[in-house]
Amino acid sequence: MAKDFYGDLQLGILGGGQLGRMLIQEAINFNVNIHILDPDKHAPCRNLCNRFVNGALNDFDTVYAFGKGLDMLTIEIEKVNVDALEKLEEEGVLVYPQSRIIRLIQDKGLQKQFFKQNDIPTAPFQLISSKENLATASLSLPYIQKLRKDGYDGRGVKKIVTESDVATAFEAPSLIEQWVDFEKELAIIVSRNENGEVATFPCVEMEFNPEANLVEFLISPSTLPFEIQQRAELLAKKIAEDLQIIGLLAVELFLTKDGQLLVNELAPRPHNSGHQSIEGNFTSQFAQHLRAIFNLPPGNTATRSNAVMVNLLGEAGHEGLARYEGIEDVLAMEGVYLHLYGKKYTKPFRKMGHVCIINEDRETAIRIARSVQQTIRVVT
């Protein structure tokens, strides 16, 4: 694309949530004109763009009308109408990541088949069309059932441990995946631009909230042996190249107890597992996504500090207008960076913000992060 676009480029973002919001914080530095489409009239980006359209992301006409006349489209959520994106792409709008990649990643079944076809290590799986297929499944218990489409943030995922769990399984096209007794869950973010320049961020380690099935704690960089991290990086680069993606790709991986790396899922966009890059790395994932889609050289992804990212989730039992407790105390702690997402309403486990803690010493950063978790609360 033309390199003197600054000031003229009309960039549409499908989705106006926190990822769009943090992308805008960076896009401001490039003079880009931002257009947002989001179904929530209170979306976090509503007041931070040239044009905010309140509409459904999965509706063909809405997405097509939104994108028509823009120079470029990107996403902050995969659950969007891909047919509209494909048509816009044919008509000359730059869609990054490309519509075919969004289509692939929307369907966890296709995503798994893509792994298999490209020799990308992943847990054994089987596609099923309805619950009754489970009776004759080739996988042994326990396994995970995942809806092929529309799962998000832990929704649409069920663990099937005993025969009796089968009765409560989802009745929808899904995949079942061998339960992996993993040692660690890792993530790597990789970017690729139109010139084919590929860059990976250092590997990070994740800790999940088992109740909400959400990342609640992320440590950067990983302290796993160099050899494992290098394997993860090569894998992320291979996937970016196999996909020929333009933009950012988050690769979630399991490290199994026997040292294998298995790819869990992909997200072709900025991702929760990269938020710590804003303060913890020389280039943030948001700046890197923009560099990739604008076909600019990738920024330096190296670690600048040890960083721990804590998601601020809506407190259980609280639903309504959000109120934040403990912010002043948290901001008095060393190396604490607050990011609130501008969401008007909280509900249990809703992502309302995050806090990044940086420190020269990894253990100190973790200690402060635990203290942040105990101090800050999103209530009503």
Added chain:
Amino acid sequence: MAKDFYGDLQLGILGGGQLGRMLIQEAINFNVNIHILDPDKHAPCRNLCNRFVNGALNDFDTVYAFGKGLDMLTIEIEKVNVDALEKLEEEGVLVYPQSRIIRLIQDKGLQKQFFKQNDIPTAPFQLISSKENLATASLSLPYIQKLRKDGYDGRGVKKIVTESDVATAFEAPSLIEQWVDFEKELAIIVSRNENGEVATFPCVEMEFNPEANLVEFLISPSTLPFEIQQRAELLAKKIAEDLQIIGLLAVELFLTKDGQLLVNELAPRPHNSGHQSIEGNFTSQFAQHLRAIFNLPPGNTATRSNAVMVNLLGEAGHEGLARYEGIEDVLAMEGVYLHLYGKKYTKPFRKMGHVCIINEDRETAIRIARSVQQTIRVVT
């Protein structure tokens, strides 16, 4: 002020230029609702706020109507109607910096008298009401004539070297100030909150473009002897306390050839001499201003990296729709961070953006900064 304001606070900013824009980039993290008043309908902040009002900053009714009903007002430029701010303050709107401080700083004569009354070292000066006073001036040539009001970015300042220059002097209330043969020009940014917590950023050194009389190059931190930097810090803290300011205060200083520190001018807001803090310090000046006006504890101001800031000024001879050359090359350089200000039109020496260069090695950072200066151009 109440500590659970996040999401509710209506914050007005007088001025919607680059300082407002970078303040918004940080304010997003606090869920603050932003209202902007600016006379330019193309102002850089126009699409980044809850409400944009296109109106005159020096008009009582416009400023009063804008601020009425808001919780808090701050400024990104001093040239605003202070009578309106004073009335809003009386009516309970929090105005930070306080209206009396803006009034003092708007008038360079009052500012100089404040220095004198508070034993703050500054160059010898004399207030004059018209040009004819110059004939009987108590200062010897050369001196600087400064308009008491409305000077900005090098405008309203004249050097009077010979008797014949007196003829071209400004015919307006002004001050004349002894010409200081300084060694270095320094700046220190200090913040103070309602609790009285005061914090200074490390001292930075400035290099001016003599033609435009604008900072074009800033080096952080200063490498002057510790004793001088410490004196500068104490001076900045004393001024913040003498003023009892709430918010950020930029203190510009001359280091004379005989080692004296003289205060040149104050700016009670984020300042061009603090832009490098975004990448070069643990807390940016914008985050610190917000912490101060929200009465939150000050963030860590320590240097994170050597940083050099280069202003991107409109190229001489170019006036019209802005175009940027060399951006791709600059972004391929090590440690380079681009900030464009979203200004539609360029003109000679207009501040169109800045670039921050960070590096472990100070000399390398300076070398890359020179290369940035030679590569990037804002033209039509």
